[in-house]
Amino acid sequence: MTSSTATVDAFVAEWQEWHRRHEEQRADPHGxxxxxxxxxxxxxxxxxxxxxxxxxxxxxxxxxxxxxxxxxxxxxxxxxxxxxxxxxxxxxxxxxxxxxxxxxxxxxxxxxxxxxxxxxxxxxxDYRGTAAYPPSPRWVLPGRFVAFAQPQPTTVDAAVDVIRHVYDAPRRIEFEVDGLPLSLTAFPGHVPGTLSVLFADATSGVTTHPAVRSVAVAEPDARGRVTLDFNRATNLPCAYTDYATCPLPPAGNRLPIPVEAGEKLPHERWDATS
Structure with missing residues (x-):
């Protein structure tokens, strides 16, 4: 086994363990x-x-x-x-x-x-698990944080029509996919020391949830560098149930490319796409 093959195998094994833990948490009896x-x-x-x-x-x-x-x-x-x-x-x-x-x-x-x-x-x-794209190092992307002069309150729609959510957007993340410059607004994450990126892309409504997926991002290093791992893009609760109040992506967070990574359409709402 070459060192390159071993590295990919380790990457896949780490993703599989992350996905297993995520599914276990999702199937909590009080989740x-x-x-x-x-x-x-x-x-x-x-x-x-x-x-x-x-x-x-x-x-x-x-x-x-x-x-x-x-x-x-x-x-x-x-x-x-x-x-x-x-x-x-x-x-x-x-x-x-x-x-x-x-x-x-x-x-x-x-x-x-x-x-x-x-x-x-x-x-x-009746939960049967959530399908996902095979993990690929292609979708682990370097990015750069661009700070706003002041946190900008950002209002986003919700999965239910009766409310809207307001967040402070601390920064934008700039990155590239196949040479195409892109950026996403990031909100404070649920876990201290992280940010949450709500996004949609060209797979939304085709192989992934139509409205939103989310990816967690660790805080940048001293030079403002960060890693976007779209292999860990997850569905929000609104992908499964009408009883969720999930925020939707802010304006500008719909990517013009297909992000063929992360979780796909849930079995519970649509026919799974493999």
Whole structure:
């Protein structure tokens, strides 16, 4: 075995392990495939399926009133009666226990939401995995960060029409594919020390999700260099369920080329393309 072959084999093995862990996380019994509904809270107390109690929200934040015999587990503690969650920060949330399921209480697009999650939800039970392009070093691309003078608040559409998301865009990433200069806006990532790039490309709606995929990018080195690994482009929850509020790519983040790397169309929504 040549050193070049060994390097490619190691690259493929590392990607396979990453993909295995990603699929394992996606199939968590309380993950987004277990979401049974998306409920927008307001000042009127209401009951929702798979969520005990009557729920409302207002200036004081989300409040639930549980009837006799109803219980939630919040921060490991069983609660009854009335429970106030307090104001929830944008893109934040808490998860409370309900029997063998959970209820997510969160804030998206300036509105408080409720999303029950059940391990017996058919979308999760029937999940068959997500197809992906074979990993290729061709799609591991060097890039360069270009900082804005000031973070620029950027508003993007969401997978649901009733909200929009606002992010600070710290920088753009400039890179090339086969000599073609391209760039993408990057937002703060979920993991500290990373950025998230939301994008679409010429495969969108053909072999990949029509609206959006995401790729995580580590912070640049001292010279502003970064690596874009499109082999690790992933679907967002909205690729699988209508109960997601995923952000869509900002203007300018639709690439004119086919990025034949990363995850493909989910079986759950469209026929898989191999």
């Amino acid at each position: 987004f495939l277990a979401v049974t509904g998306l409920h927008w809270l307001d000042g009127q107390p209401r009951r929702y399926p798979h969520a005990p109690g009557r729920w409302r929200t207002g200036p004081e934040g989300v409040v639930v009133v549980l009837d006799d015999g109803e219980r939630l587990v919040v921060d490991g503690r069983e609660v009854t009666g009335e429970h106030a969650f307090g104001p929830i920060a944008e893109r934040d949330g808490v998860v409370v226990g309900v029997g063998d399921g959970v209820v997510e209480v969160a804030r998206r697009g300036g509105r408080d939401i409720l999303r029950p999650r059940r391990p017996d939800h058919p979308l999760l039970v």
